[in-house]
Amino acid sequence: MTFAFCYPKTVTPWLILLAAVSPLALRVEVEPLGKGATSTVVAVAVQVAPEEREQLGPRVRFHVEFWKGSQKLDDGSGVGELAGDGSFLLYREWPSGEGLLRVEVSSLDGSKAGVVERKVVVPVLDKPFVAPEGAPPDATALAPSPPAEEAVRFARPRLGTVVGTVELTLEAPEDTGEVRFFQDNQLVVVKNRPPWQLSLSLGATPRRTVVRAEAWSRDGRLIGEDAVVLSGSENRLEVQILLREGKGQDQPTRVTVAVSPPGLEEEVVLRVDDRPVARWLSCPCVTELPAQALRSARILVAEARGGGREGEAVLAVGTGTLLETARVDVVELPVAVLDAAGRPVSDLRPEDFHVWEDGQPVVVDSLGRSEDLPVLLGLAVDVSGSMEKDFPLVRQAVGGFLADFLRPGDRFFLGTFSWEFSLLLPWGSEPRLAVDRLAGVRVEGGTSLHDAVIKALELFRGKKGPRGLVVITDGEDTTSRTGWDAALRYARTMRTPIFPVGIRVSVLDFVFRSRLSELAAATGGEAFFVGKPEDLPAVYRRIGEQLRQQYVVVYRSPASSAGDAFRQVTVKVQREGVTVRTIPGYFPSP
Template sequence: MTDMKIDVTARWSGLVTRPAARLAGAGILALACLVSATAQTPAAPASSTTPAQQPTSAPSAQPATGQTPTGSPEEAAPTDPNIQTIRVSVNEVDLVFTVADKKGRFVTGLQQQNFGLLDDGRPPVKVRRFVQQTNLPLRVGIMLDTSSSIRSRFQFEQQAATDFLLQTLHPADRAFVEGFDVQTDVSQGFTNRIDMLDTGIRKLRPGGGTALFDSLYKTCRDEMLTLKQDFAVRKAIVLVSDGDDDYSRALESDAIKMCQRAETIVFTISTNVGPSKDKGDDVLQQIADATGGQAFYPTRMEDVATGFHNVEEELRSQYLLVYTPANFKRDGSFRTIYLQALDPRYAVRAKKGYFAPKDE
């Protein structure tokens, strides 16, 4: 949570850190409570095809400059000693999630009353906003495994990544390209220019060991956590790898935690092509699940592009639920999130919890 001056709206998004334990016996209560909250807070119409039904302004919306603001609020504050600054904190959790049917097809057009929610075992105090978001500007990182273990598959990674960017990037979106083996190589920083991104992809060369966890940790810390925008964006990483790691000092849990602190969804695309999953595939699944993303397993290298296409479709088929949690304490503790669709035909994919901010 960020404390801002009173003339600035302070917002904070919860961060996931580990899967939430299933709350036995509490699901029905949560569903009822959220429906009750709906009676007090009317649900916003949701539609993936009618732009007029999208929100006219996003949370914390400010002019879209696309640049990182310079200077802190304190630096911009008046220096008159007679002016008193009042700081106000607002406890709100922004929960982005996706709904799919049993065949894996994305479900759009649902309403707030179609879901039940528990935060740390309790229904929220208030649901402040519910909306389907298909056009929120994206900040996407393409992480391509350039270790020697994927040398024979690297060309497919490169072509699929370029095709993904061509299909996905809208004028307000930005992306960066990175290769990783024992080190990370950001060959192209955030830009909307496909030609520059494609050049960055073509610059990458495979070779060396694999430090997957170190690379993911560093990327989320340096590229996503420090990303400052004057408007709301959706942050995501598309990680293409076999999931192997033979060089990292960081643990898998360290990498996941940093992605969650950076409020970044991670989609993973496996380059393992075989009849069954291996240990690396399990790693990719765990990373995706913990951050609210999804893991894709192409059966042929030629199908890696299909994984990129599925990521693009999901990024444009998500919901946003903004709520005030009950019994909230700024103590740095972990709070679980349990979100469920009332209709048993639908499965919800969302992050599993977050760390509350801690007062200094």
């Protein structure tokens, strides 16, 4: 592909960043490619100087921004795979007109960095953008996929002739010989001839319920499936992710994204981790994903917007194999209650708690306290090169924390991260081993914080009871394969409070501080920032108090389905002057 510059030719295409790190020469070219969903799709070609290619290795970090005036319209980061000539290609969608492009590229270890910043003129194009054959996922996702042909889809539900009932009609191809209707994953009825309709009673008290339909051909082949959510939220779109694995190990998996109410969707985007892989402007929304892509993925994300509403679904697919989404009936909610001085409140009773899920009040079935139950504790310690000076004190503080906190029956694991996450100690109960293992760790490399959060949380999968993950780091992520959005989404699926501890993080580093605080708030934990490692014992004591005085609120979800949509949770306590800290909601995937 030939790229034409979209900026004044009087500006040299090579720009060198002068900074404390070694400068990295860059060349950036931009070419408009076609009309996207709302604006213009452009290709951004980035090339490092030929003499730098061998020193950088096969991968670099990049950050791209596009500004119009004071408004930032694009902000993306990731890892680029360098071709033989030192280049990599990005596909973006920008509004027409003049704007400012800023591209920053750095080596994975941060030792070399360069920035290009200049004006770009984005034209208005009439020809729709079509992703070239073999294009990367970001290009494919910017080219809207047409609604799937020969697919199945629910028509918009309508009220039945009997009060309290709803009539559902499935639109299916002519060769359909059988349709199976499921309600909340339970088979309701099998139809052998059209019309493919189902009359369903909603009961005296409508509750959220998921109806799914499978259409089968006369020769026993699955044609497709769709789902619709009844009595869902009136303020957002309900999104479901339906997976159908191929018959062979290496056969692609069919993915159907179902949006309710049907017909309201204006844009639907499917992501594997944080990489967009498909995009539709109307449903049926069906695509196939390679088996290898899913084996290496951690989450699937589907986002939909339309009719002034938005919706999202997250499906945890694990690492290496797909995980079947389980029906979620019983929810264990970690709740911390603090008084005005920030001390845990420990004398509450079940009747003091009031809980709502998606706006519906629920009955608290039981209330446990972590001081009466074994606690699960995870520690992930940053051992990147920047931690070298502080690591001896960090290691000592970790050992002291475990020795003071753990009680008989408690279990913990210990992991470290730099370029990769390494599990030093699997689930166990002997704290003295932690100091010995940390003593043998080499402190070097980059900071893969996002990857570490995901891999550490995976160790909690399938475990019950009070728990918490403590993440100790001194700087922002530099080398993760996973983006921030994917890491945050995954954290919200696991219902495990995270306690990030930032060491020597500047008060001016607003982005990193806000991300650690966001990670804590999204999971019901608390973020801490210390100026020196000597302050860690006090922080550990506070974390220990919260973990030991944590409440476990148990209730039955009114949704009673295996849907993937985010479920908003609200908890209030009947006590004056207290602060309640818990997760703002959860994805039911685990």
